Amino acid sequence: MTLYDSDLEKTNPKDDMENVRRTQEELSNEYYWTSFGEEGKRISKILEKVNPEDEMECLKAWLEYLDQELTFPVEAIAMDSEANSYIKQGNKMKIIALPHFEEMYGIIASVRIGRKKYGYPLCVMEVADNTSSNFQPIEDYRTWFANR
Numbered sequence: 294m295t296l297y298d299s300d301l302e303k304t305n306p307k308d309d310m311e312n313v314r315r316t317q318e319e320l321s322n323e324y325y326w327t328s329f330g331e332e333g334k335r336i337s338k339i340l341e342k343v344n345p346e347d348e349m350e351c352l353k354a355w356l357e358y359l360d361q362e363l364t365f366p367v368e369a370i371a372m373d374s375e376a377n378s379y380i381k382q383g384n385k386m387k388i389i390a391l392p393h394f395e396e397m398y399g400i401i402a403s404v405r406i407g408r409k410k411y412g413y414p415l416c417v418m419e420v421a422d423n424t425s426s427n428f429q430p431i432e433d434y435r436t437w438f439a440n441r
Contacts, residue, residue, distance in 0.1 A: 322346075329436065335429075336437050348441065352394040355434050359391055359400070359415075362430040368421040369404070369431075371413070380406065380413055385421065399438050 308316075322345050326333035339358050343350040367388040374382045386404040394400045398414040405411075416438040420428040 329440075332433055332436055335433050339433070340437075349394075349396065351437075351441065352396075352399060355437070356391055356394055356400055359430055359434060363388075363391075363427050365389055366405075367427045367431070368425075369402075369418040370421050371417065372419050373417040379409075380404075380411060386411075386413070386418070388415075388418070391415065400434065
């Protein structure tokens, strides 16, 4: 469509910039995860009752959701590790519980490797069997954690 100056009529804006900013923020919070497709819909549903700006509340919601959804133990693989960590990338482990979360690392899983027990961030683990009912909830959490 092409419009000429003569086709336009000058008006005064109905909204002030503060209203525009507030509305953009509300819509952004509500629809942020839609670009993630079905995964985004699941993430939105888990976080629908919490303020997306409050990361600790979001982590609490994730912990409650995962405690209900997962069947323990969960066979998992470490996807990353720190240089001085006892757990190395590729190590197989069993997630036996999700006891707590921390601001920096998110949900900390209680894991077993052999007879030894460790705490390890859930965001750097992947469920070993992608056909397991535990796979999708943990992948959704990992996507949220990486994009929060």
